[in-house]
Amino acid sequence: MKTMIVIPARLASSRLSEKLLLRAGGKSVLQHTYEAAQQAAIADQVVVAADDPRIVAEVNSFGGEARLTSVSCQSGTDRIAEIALLNDDVEIFVNVQGDEPEIDAQVIDTVASLLAKRPDADIATAACAIDASEKLDDPACVKVVMGSDHRAIYFSRAPVPYSRDGAADALLKAKPPVYWQHIGLYAYRRDFLLWFANQPPGRLESIEKLEQLRAVEAGKTIVVAPVGPSPRGIDTLDDYRAFQKRVEGPSS
CATH class of the missing domain: 3.90.550.10 (Spore Coat Polysaccharide Biosynthesis Protein SpsA; Chain A)
Incomplete structure (x- = not known):
């Protein structure tokens, strides 16, 4: 079955402002997540479903693939459904959160x-x-x-x-x-996503x-x-600092 990993990426965050663009070890949190997702053997493609041009620009800067989704999307699942609507040859869509840089x-x-x-x-x-x-x-x-x-x-x-x-x-x-x-972490069938949205x-x-x-x-x-x-995702400043130390060492 053709499988696509979609990373819904929202610029704003109530608990930690613009956390996906924060950097550790010379890479953004979003880039760490993207590269971790690319290690999955089952995925034919990894795409970021962005809500803001700054997210798209960040993904382009490290050579990833991003698509700007509608401002009317209310959730990450809605963003993935929008991607699914445009990809009728993909059977399974995997939702990987953008703030999970250490996902296995x-x-x-x-x-x-x-x-x-x-x-x-x-x-x-x-x-x-x-x-x-x-x-x-x-x-x-x-x-x-x-x-x-x-x-x-x-x-x-x-x-x-x-x-x-x-x-x-x-x-x-x-x-x-x-x-x-x-x-x-979710894997969805395409028809379910279109129903859900x-x-x-x-x-x-x-x-x-x-x-x-x-x-x-x-x-x-x-x-x-x-x-x-x-591993814990990045929700707070403490989460980010702990991740930064794991990437850069205790002196960061």
């Missing part, structure tokens, strides 16, 4: 391959086991509940499944794991502020690949 190419391959192998699925994504109560109780750590076939049943910011007997600490050590952290936000999505619940509520099938812990 093998995880990209795992997620895209899972979707290719599951004709019943509309979306594939990834999750890693949660083994600490701090993460379980953190609403910024999105949890996913899976069935035995790795189908996603629900996503939540709450600690789900909830242990009525107060045994959450014991369940954190269970094998196989009970609690899973969702990793925001024309649907209003769902009720559950509006409550939890989790876009993937739009698909769950509509009865779409999401399959989840269990993977190891992923």
Whole structure:
């Protein structure tokens, strides 16, 4: 199946201004992400779906491929759907966030391959086991509940499944794991993307502020690949400084 990685790239950021253009080791955060995505064996093409000409200029500066998407796009998924509309020969589109400069190419391959192998699925994504109560109780750590076939049943910011007997600490050590952290990497079928872009936000999505619940509520099938812990993306200045030190060394 022809596969395209699309990196939705938004210039503005409420928590860290223009973070994709911040530099570490002589490269922008966006360039680090682009080059990491290029290491995925499954991808036929990597494209940045930009919302601003400055993003396009940055991608052009390092020899990447970028397309300026409509200002009417409300989310990164909408930007990917716009790219999908123009590429009817591509069957699978992989969403890699622009602020994930240390993303593991093998995880990209795992997620895209899972979707290719599951004709019943509309979306594939990834999750890693949660083994600490701090993460379980953190609403910024999105949890996913899976069935035995790795189908996603629900996503939540709450600690789900909830242990009525107060045994959450014991369940954190269970094998196989009970609690899973969702990793925001997606592979979509083209027809699903075109459907999704024309649907209003769902009720559950509006409550939890989790876009993937739009698909769950509509009865779409999401399959989840269990993977190891992923490096943290860049959301804050501290995240950026930590990444900069990993790239440039402790003197940066």
